[in-house]
Amino acid sequence: MKRFVGLISGGKDSFYTIELLKQKEYNLVALVYIKSTDIDSYMYQTVGHEMIPFYRQVLDVPIYIIETNRKAINTDKEYVHTLNDEVEVIYDHLYELQKKAVFECVSVGAIKSYYQYNRIKSVCDRLNLSVLTPLFNLDQRVIYDAIIECMDVVIVKVACTNLGKEIVGKNLNVISGMRVDNWCGEGGEYETAVLDAPFFKKKLRIKNYEVLHHPEEEDKERTVFFMKINEIEVLEK
Incomplete structure (x- = not known):
């Protein structure tokens, strides 16, 4: 059984991604939320952040909340390692988390955003981790209907x-x-x-x-x- 860390925004796509992976018998070991001070962050959802600590009471895995004031420095379509970019916050934390937990994969709720997918893949490639994106490029109405159903x-x-x-x-x-x-x-x-x-x-x-x-x-x-x-x-x- 493969073990994974879920990157969450608090929103529907990241949690529905986890639901699909658990149905396929992937083992969720932890959740990571990046709390950005930038309300218009390219990578991170900031609205609804008040919910995140409460997920600790409804789930049985650790939830790591990482605060950052970094912004997007590299906004190219194809991301390469860029010092102090907001993406590197994920790299830094997953690098440290690998010392405490065993996991092979990282999930992200990307559907149409190649920008987001490409950046998470860059991070995971450098850490020898696989990216799990079961929603990527699926029909949005099909996903929407499935989410409101469950x-x-x-x-x-x-x-x-x-x-x-x-x-x-x-x-x-x-x-x-x-x-x-x-x-x-x-x-x-x-x-x-x-x-x-x-x-x-x-x-x-x-x-x-x-x-x-x-x-x-x-x-x-x-x-x-x-x-x-x-x-x-x-x-x-």
Whole structure:
């Protein structure tokens, strides 16, 4: 049985990736979340970060939360090792994690983002690890339908004109009848947080939150809205 570390954003794709791998009898040994101070990070989802510590209470594996203020330095399509780039945070932590845990693979929830896939592959190649991306290049509507069928997912950010502020905080199935170009949000249309999944031991509920607008849209037409989570509770399933 191959052992893997899951890179998570808190969103649906990284957790659904883990669900698929567990169905194939891969053994999850740890989760890693990169908490970036850059709200517009090229690599890391920052909205919904308040959820991450609570996943420790619903899962039975260690969760490592790595804070960073690094930004993208190398934005070329083909990534090569670049000192102090935000990607190298993953390399540094996986390198240290290899000293404490045994694993051969790393999972990532990339679907259409070659940018993301290429960077994780660069990291893993240097560490002699395999990259697991079971969702890569699959049909987004098929993935979307599978996710809303088996997971409880909430929208925590919208960033396009046809998805309004009012759907922030709603279940992901709210968009099922809307006109959406990228069903899984691969164009940055929306971001999510996962409240429950088949492999969770318990589930989460967001009790209190605010919906804010992007700070750069203070004096502009507002199209980017995100959730600031104030209170979360853990529930039995």
